[in-house]
Amino acid sequence: MxxxxxxxxxxxxxxxxxxxxxxxxxxxxxxxxxxxxxxxxxxxxxxxxxxxxxxxxxNTSFPTSDMLSSELKEMIISGYELDCIKAIKTQFLCTQAQAERVVDTVKKELKLF
The missing domain is CATH 1.20.5 (Single alpha-helices involved in coiled-coils or other helix-helix interfaces)
Structure with a gap:
């Protein structure tokens, strides 16, 4: 065993x-x-x-917050950031990152953070 x-x-x-x-x-x-x-x-x-x-x-235009229309800024204020980013990409032919930076800049300028 x-x-x-x-x-x-x-x-x-x-x-x-x-x-x-x-x-x-x-x-x-x-x-x-x-x-x-x-x-x-x-x-x-x-x-x-x-x-x-x-x-x-x-030669691609790099969007700035000054270039955004009041409608786009209103979209950001209303909380439609993703739609605004898509619109910026389409309007200015820029990258996702560039559009996001513009939205962040507008939010800082409007003190939405």
Whole structure:
């Protein structure tokens, strides 16, 4: 009977060892994925910054809060920011980020924050 207990203990130790190895592998994989995501986010921020700089240098009109009509400003005041952003993008042929900045600027000017 002692031999059966000994074999059972060995099998349990092997299972526990394999489980720990698997958990450590998963933990390390998650760390690598998180690191990769951070790198991708940094690269995306850099690319967005470069895109904004290129758009400002090009002939594309970069909207400012002074260029918005009173109707668009009224949309912002009324809380229809997403609709206003879409309208700005269509009217000025600018990026989503540029339109959002204009809306944020108008909100600051009107002290809506």
């Amino acid at each position: 002692n031999i059966d207990y000994l074999n059972l203990d060995t099998e349990i130790l092997i299972i526990i060892s394999f489980s720990l190895f698997t958990l450590i592998s998963i933990y390390l994989s998650i760390g690598k994925v998180e690191k990769t995501l951070k790198e991708i986010r940094k690269e995306r921020e850099i690319l967005n910054f470069k895109l904004d700089a290129l758009l400002q240098q090009s």
